[in-house]
Amino acid sequence: MHRKPTPLLQSLRFRLIASVVTIEIVMLSLLVWNNISIIHTTHTDRLRDTATSMIQQIARTSGTYMVAVDYATLEDYLGNIIDYQELSYLVVLDRDEHSVIELGAFPSEPWPVSEDHPAQVTDGIFDISEDITVAGQPMGSVLMGFSLSLMDEAIRKSRIRGISIAAVEILLTVIVTVLIGLGLTRRLGVLAAAAQEVGKGDYSIKIPIETADEVGRTASAFNRMVTEVSNRTQQLEEAESRSRTLLAENRNLVHTSLHVQEEERKHLARELHDELGQCITAIQADAESIRDLSRDHDKRIEASASAILGVSSRIYEVVHAMMQRLRPGILDDLGLVEALQEEISAWQERNPDVNCAFKTSGDVADLGERTSITIYRIVQECLTNVAKYAKASQLAIDLSTNSDSLVLRIRDDGRGMDLPVTGSGLGLIGMRERTEGLGGEFMLESKKGAGVAISVTIPMNGREQEIT
Ligand SMILES: Nc1ncnc2c1ncn2[C@@H]1O[C@H](COP(=O)(O)OP(=O)(O)OP(=O)(O)O)[C@@H](O)[C@H]1O
Numbered sequence: 106m107h108r109k110p111t112p113l114l115q116s117l118r119f120r121l122i123a124s125v126v127t128i129e130i131v132m133l134s135l136l137v138w139n140n141i142s143i144i145h146t147t148h149t150d151r152l153r154d155t156a157t158s159m160i161q162q163i164a165r166t167s168g169t170y171m172v173a174v175d176y177a178t179l180e181d182y183l184g185n186i187i188d189y190q191e192l193s194y195l196v197v198l199d200r201d202e203h204s205v206i207e208l209g210a211f212p213s214e215p216w217p218v219s220e221d222h223p224a225q226v227t228d229g230i231f232d233i234s235e236d237i238t239v240a241g242q243p244m245g246s247v248l249m250g251f252s253l254s255l256m257d258e259a260i261r262k263s264r265i266r267g268i269s270i271a272a273v274e275i276l277l278t279v280i281v282t283v284l285i286g287l288g289l290t291r292r293l294g295v296l297a298a299a300a301q302e303v304g305k306g307d308y309s310i311k312i313p314i315e316t317a318d319e320v321g322r323t324a325s326a327f328n329r330m331v332t333e334v335s336n337r338t339q340q341l342e343e344a345e346s347r348s349r350t351l352l353a354e355n356r357n358l359v360h361t362s363l364h365v366q367e368e369e370r371k372h373l374a375r376e377l378h379d380e381l382g383q384c385i386t387a388i389q390a391d392a393e394s395i396r397d398l399s400r401d402h403d404k405r406i407e408a409s410a411s412a413i414l415g416v417s418s419r420i421y422e423v424v425h426a427m428m429q430r431l432r433p434g435i436l437d438d439l440g441l442v443e444a445l446q447e448e449i450s451a452w453q454e455r456n457p458d459v460n461c462a463f464k465t466s467g468d469v470a471d472l473g474e475r476t477s478i479t480i481y482r483i484v485q486e487c488l489t490n491v492a493k494y495a496k497a498s499q500l501a502i503d504l505s506t507n508s509d510s511l512v513l514r515i516r517d518d519g520r521g522m523d524l525p526v527t528g529s530g531l532g533l534i535g536m537r538e539r540t541e542g543l544g545g546e547f548m549l550e551s552k553k554g555a556g557v558a559i560s561v562t563i564p565m566n567g568r569e570q571e572i573t
């Protein structure tokens with residue numbers, strides 16, 4: 106199955122993995138940042154508390170020795186304390202601020218200003234001082250400096266540990282997310298590809314069901330749906346093919362009946378001409394002889410013979426008109442254009458309110474019989490419709506040919522009609538069927554109040570076939 110790759114930013118796989126990893130990184134960073142600040146606070150608070158309690162203890166003890174001016178014992182005592190790892194220096198000042206004991210890496214004068222909290226320290230040493238008083242009398246003060254390096258080292262180690270744990274967690278999350286994402290999107294990809302194939306009309310596709318989870322259930326629902334669609338499509342195709350066959354059969358039937366109708370009309374016209382026409386002519390001849398023979402003998406017989414002559418002439422006119430309607434002889438004798446001209450002028454006489462213009466252009470002589478009769482019948486039906494429905498004032502009929510086709514255009518400016526036409530009339534249907542029977546194209550344009558335009562195009566090759 107060939108698929109167009111989805112652009113990276115639009116792929117579900119990328120968006121799933123990217124969003125989970127981003128959320129994970131943000132959350133872990135917040136957590137690490139929070140832990141580090143807690144660790145920092147805890148360590149600095151511990152150092153401040155330790156330093157405060159140590160200096161208070163030392164100030165109390167130092168007071169006793171200072172009263173006794175026993176600086177040697179005091180120094181011994183403080184010598185043990187200076188071993189405390191974080192303690193950087195320890196200085197004891199007397200009440201005149203002269204140093205009496207200096208231990209560790211003590212600073213030079215002026216003595217550093219006492220700080221409240223290790224967090225405020227800028228030089229790496231937390232300086233702290235405490236007054237020495239005995240019985241309310243100031244005896245001096247103790248200055249102590251605590252190095253922050255040990256604490257900083259501890260904080261740094263905790264930070265590294267926190268960041269390492271977070272990094273491992275992020276890595277594991279990425280791996281797990283990628284694995285789940287790839288697995289999920291691979292299966293969704295199979296679904297998408299199958300849907301695409303179905304979209305192209307391949308209903309034989311079946312998605313393998315790997316597990317019974319949501320994707321598995323979707324896949325089995327998809328398979329059921331495809332089977333259903335396939336069945337329905339097959340039924341539709343069968344119905345469509347049956348309809349096509351029926352339509353084709355109907356068309357055949359219509360064409361055949363139009364042909365049979367035309368043949369029957371031709372036959373009737375011939376019968377009327379050959380049989381009835383001959384009889385009427387014989388009656389007329391006999392009536393004429395009777396009239397001539399009885400002229401000088403019996404006026405009543407002469408009058409009757411004249412009456413028979415009049416009636417038979419009337420019958421002949423009616424029969425002649427019927428013959429013309431059934432099969433205009435002029436169509437066979439003088440061709441389509443003459444026949445149309447005669448039909449149109451007869452129609453114009455009956456419909457003097459409509460101004461009908463008939464024009465031809467190109468070579469419209471020598472059309473085959475079927476083409477001629479088709480055009481003739483279409484014009485005849487249009488004239489009837491215009492007289493019956495259009496209430497038109499103008500009617501234009503154009504017949505033309507070009508190298509490819511024969512074109513008939515009929516346009517009136519009457520009431521028109523809304524399309525499609527509904528009703529039981531057969532005129533327009535007959536026009537279309539006759540045209541299509543010759544491989545041509547029939548077009549009808551109309552709107553209520555905008556007249557009707559009909560265009561019939563019969564291809565030259567159809568015409569030629571028909572002529573031959
Ligand atoms: N030139 C026109 N102007 C206005 N309406 C028309 C025109 N030609 C046809 N129609 C409308 O179209 C309908 C169908 O015409 P069609 O010729 O197919 O059937 P019909 O004339 O009613 O019956 P039939 O032709 O079978 O005797 C007509 O009933 C009429 O309403």
Ligand SMILES: [Mg+2]
Binds near residue numbers: 486490530531532533
């Ligand atoms: Mg009609």
